[in-house]
């Protein structure tokens with residue numbers, strides 16, 4: 001069981017949505033009001049809903065693995081002969097969480113030149129160039145993060161499964177939940193998962209869109225991981241029927257842009273790639289192959305966040321157009337006891353942003369204070385706002401909605417961009 005917390009994400013909308021239009025609750029709040037933290041209270045946006053279920057609430061407090069998946073994983077661990085599994089699980093979890101981005105070759109060169117200059121300035125004891133080079137390399141090694149590619153062989157794949165199956169499943173479920181809540185009409189038929197690992201994305205997608213999904217393409221360069229994912233789908237054994245029909249396994253991404261998938265996913269896999277150029281190539285290929293949503297999930301760390309911002313900018317500012325699908329992309333959403341999963345996410349969609357929900361996203365824990373509440377908001381145009389809401393100033397409904405909202409939810413207000421950026425609102429009324 002895992003609780004999901006604090007996504008930072010990007011989402012994109014697709015062609016299918018044009019006929020469907022904007023969700024009714026979004027239309028109800030479409031009127032612009034002066035000020036970031038006001039709402040059109042007269043439009044009855046709550047309907048008969050209680051405040052705690054206002055239409056911006058997106059949190060998914062607790063996620064459980066499907067019984068069949070949990071049983072299969074348990075069986076495989078019991079059958080395995082991995083020594084000291086618990087220790088290895090802890091070590092891998094720590095390693096993955098504290099991982100930084102690989103240092104780019106250009107950056108390494110810059111650092112080496114800087115060190116060389118410093119050595120030459122501060123010492124004349126380098127009689128030979130060889131000695132100087134040795135000293136520079138030694139200093140570089142000591143001060144530079146050494147990124148290592150993981151080789152997911154059979155043993156590491158099992159340890160990865162034990163360490164990350166539940167957390168990965170929970171984070172991706174939260175991303176899918178975001179789309180499903182905002183666009184209940186979306187019925188994807190095909191999904192492609194890059195760096196599919198244990199197949200947790202397939203299981204999570206099946207839990208949400210199992211009725212409509214007909215094809216799940218799992219791409220992973222590790223044959224051992226693909227075997228493990230297939231075994232999990234067969235209840236933990238070599239033989240038997242796949243629990244989810246229509247799952248295909250491949251070691252390479254299909255590069256041709258001719259075939260697109262409704263949903264493209266990369267979960268915790270961009271961080272496995274050795275350079276910015278490799279990441280760019282994969283993101284561009286994934287985007288070309290996405291017809292509706294591209295969902296990117298990484299750890300909720302600085303490195304994870306940086307990876308997603310890099311990928312988002314590549315899609316949004318990218319000059320390269322897909323020959324078959326020229327529609328631009330836009331951001332649809334940003335981004336332990338039971339175990340808690342902190343992750344970063346970005347969901348990119350094809351289409352135009354006007355069609356998406358344009359409410360601001362809450363980007364920090366909501367601070368509830370006597371008769372007022374602080375909300376840090378990321379507005380649809382990218383500006384950050386710190387809004388202080390009170391019942392007297394903003395109406396009882398909005399005030400109560402804000403009080404029951406959490407980090408990651410949308411706040412049902414309109415934020416006219418011409419008023420941004422605006423300072424902190426008036427001091428709270430007591």
Ligand SMILES: C[S@@+](CC[C@H](N)C(=O)[O-])C[C@H]1O[C@@H](n2cnc3c(N)ncnc32)[C@H](O)[C@@H]1O
Nearest residue numbers: 152168195196197220221222225267268269272
């Ligand atoms: C950290 S695991 C993530 C697994 C899964 N997506 C999840 O959420 O648990 C990363 C996976 O990416 C795979 N991978 C790494 N480089 C790859 C590449 N160039 N092409 C395809 N898969 C790759 C690895 O084999 C590994 O299974």
